[in-house]
Amino acid sequence: MLTIDELVKHHGPRAVLDRVSFEARPGRVTAFLGPNGAGKSSTLRVLLGLDRADGGRALVGGRPYRDLRAPLRTVGSMLDGSGAHRSRRARDHLAWVARSNGIPRRRVDQALAAVGLAEHARMRVGRYSLGMGQRLGLATALLGEPEVLVLDEPVNGLDPEGIRWIRGLLRGHADDGGTVLLSSHLMSEVAGLADDLVVIAGGRVVAAGGLAEVTAGHADLEEAFFALTDGGAR
Numbered sequence: 001m002l003t004i005d006e007l008v009k010h011h012g013p014r015a016v017l018d019r020v021s022f023e024a025r026p027g028r029v030t031a032f033l034g035p036n037g038a039g040k041s042s043t044l045r046v047l048l049g050l051d052r053a054d055g056g057r058a059l060v061g062g063r064p065y066r067d068l069r070a071p072l073r074t075v076g077s078m079l080d081g082s083g084a085h086r087s088r089r090a091r092d093h094l095a096w097v098a099r100s101n102g103i104p105r106r107r108v109d110q111a112l113a114a115v116g117l118a119e120h121a122r123m124r125v126g127r128y129s130l131g132m133g134q135r136l137g138l139a140t141a142l143l144g145e146p147e148v149l150v151l152d153e154p155v156n157g158l159d160p161e162g163i164r165w166i167r168g169l170l171r172g173h174a175d176d177g178g179t180v181l182l183s184s185h186l187m188s189e190v191a192g193l194a195d196d197l198v199v200i201a202g203g204r205v206v207a208a209g210g211l212a213e214v215t216a217g218h219a220d221l222e223e224a225f226f227a228l229t230d231g232g233a234r
């Protein structure tokens with residue numbers, strides 16, 4: 001369960017988050033949608049303890065991220081690709097992350113297999129394609145078998161087969177009772193995957209609810225998105 005409650009964030013005099021509130025619930029895939037610069041990454045950075053809010057709260061299972069005892073075993077995340085150094089081999093990177101979070105070493109190969117990188121485990125990350133880097137980022141998120149997944153633009157760089165694969169993976173996680181929050185600025189990416197939508201524009205939540213609820217009265221998800229975000233130009 002993720003709870004974002006009246007979150008406020010300023011950069012200089014500008015409010016980039018203006019009392020943002022929503023929930024992402026277990027057993028559901030929640031898509032966090034908005035045009036470029038809407039405030040998606042800013043929200044996720046506060047949620048994951050990478051940035052401080054100027055007001056409000058962001059909670060993972062009822063606690064602020066910084067209070068989690070074993071964060072990667074509670075919430076797996078992916079922001080900005082794999083997070084691994086280019087000179088590192090994928091397996092060594094994951095082993096290091098596992099060690100730092102008290103995660104059993106056997107999880108390294110399991111996570112690599114889960115994202116289809118078992119055969120490239122010893123390759124240096126600098127030689128990975130964009131899509132392979134995304135898969136490694138996901139392996140890192142899955143490493144601690146967390147209940148919650150928070151993914152910023154997870155589909156970036158994936159080919160159609162990769163997109164289909166990640167959809168199945170996230171669907172399976174939610175169907176097993178997990179909580180999935182993923183951000184996207186592309187409607188087509190989340191159509192057919194998300195159960196719930198949160199639409200943000202100009203730092204404010206402009207719609208939130210079930211897929212059918214948010215898209216009611218619009219021809220499709222894309223039409224709803226443009227209507228809710230003033231064509232993404234806000």
Ligand SMILES: Nc1ncnc2c1ncn2[C@@H]1O[C@H](COP(=O)(O)OP(=O)(O)OP(=O)(O)O)[C@@H](O)[C@H]1O
Binds near residue numbers: 041185
């Ligand atoms: N460190 C910073 N200093 C100043 N402004 C910032 C900073 N970080 C973000 N912003 C501004 O905050 C606003 C929200 O940015 P954010 O990255 O959260 O948007 P986003 O919805 O994730 O967009 P995108 O889809 O392009 O990733 C933008 O106008 C951005 O320029």
